[in-house]
Amino acid sequence: MGTGRLYKNRFATVYQGKCILTESGWYTPLEFLAKDPEIDITTWTHSIRSGGLTLQTLIENDILKLHTSDCSCIICHEEDPFPENNDECFMCVDGGKLFCCDSCPKSFHKDCHIPSVSPESAEWNCTFCIIRKNKEKEDPENSHCWQEFEVLKQRMYPVQQLKCEYLLMRMYCCSESFLFIKDPCRYKVYSQRVREPMWLDQVKERLSDETYNTVEGFVLDMRLIFYNCKKFNKDNQFGHLGAKLEAKFERDFKEVFDIKEADEVDQPIFP
Ligand SMILES: [Zn+2]
Ligand SMILES: [Zn+2]
Ligand SMILES: [Zn+2]
Incomplete structure (x- = not known):
């Protein structure tokens, strides 16, 4: 019998749901068992084990949900509900070990x-x-809007850290970002004219080293990148690239941290 990883959320029935990932790809329980001609398919829930327990035990304990034959969910209905993963990196569009x-x-x-x-x-x-x-888990009824100065003061707890990481990933994904990824001081004239250089790889490193104590530290470094770009490039094509990326960052920042400016927040009305 082969080995693989069982993915609960992809499990449906014996012949629906490619839920077992092996070295050679995704398999339904039936396809997985078919690799071994000795196996009796009728007792499939007893033949496959996950974490030492048979599927039968997992199903009886509600850890796995066996779908019914008339189930209308996406796994039971779509030919390929979980397309195979891309073979190039989403960030740098290169291949290799992914x-x-x-x-x-x-x-x-x-x-x-x-x-x-x-x-x-x-x-x-x-x-x-x-x-x-x-x-998706958030309740839109209970969502809270912040003002920017409140967000900037927030300590870098895991929630804030995650949001900053997300913002940074979105920056790297922009076509304009190529200019801002590496240390610009490799151009001599740059280090002469820009006092405090900043670049995306540096922000990424500081974020992963947990250098930032507050959201503000991260945002200030990001804004420094755009400030330097404006100062150095002025109105040339690189200046325009920087301005485009800056606008995107500010938009994303507001969206991800639920920021509303003071004049957008409903003011209480007193009689
Ligand atoms: Zn189903
Ligand atoms: Zn994903
Ligand atoms: Zn990559």
């Missing part, structure tokens, strides 16, 4: 993802998916 998100088709190099992927056997979700899932 880590695949278990919730979306995106793949990443270990260090292109923020934070860098720590290789482990458990299910792994990319930062985009974690943010999306957190948003």
Whole structure:
């Protein structure tokens, strides 16, 4: 009998749901068992084990949900509900050794993802998916809007850290970002004219070293990149690239941290 990883969320029935990931790809329980001609298919829930327990035990304990034959969910109905992961990195569009998100088709190099992927056997979700899932869990009725100065003061707890990592990943994904990734001081004239250089790889390093105590530290470094760009390039084409990326950053920042400016917040009306 072969080995693989069982993904609970992809499990449906014996012939629906490619829920077992092996060295050679995804398999339904039936396809997985078919690799061994000796196995009796009728007792499939007893033949496959996960974490030392048979599927039968997992199903009886509600850890796995066996779908009914008339189930109308996406796994039971769609030919390929979970397309295979991309074979190029979502961030740098290059190939090589990639880590695949278990919730979306995106793949990443270990260090292109923020934070860098720590290789482990458990299910792994990319930062985009974690943010999306957190948003889905939020109750729109109870959502709170902040003013920018309140957000900047927030301490860098895991929630804030995650949002900053997400913002930074979105920056790297922009076509304008190529100019701002590496240390600009490799151009001599730059270091002569810009007093405090800043670049995306530097922000990424500081973020992963937990250098920032507050959200403000991160935002100030990001804004420094754009400030330097304006100062150095003025109105040339690179200046325009910087301005475009800056506008995107400010928009994303407000969206991700639920910021509303004072005049957008409903003012209480007193009689
Ligand atoms: Zn189903
Ligand atoms: Zn990459
Ligand atoms: Zn993902």
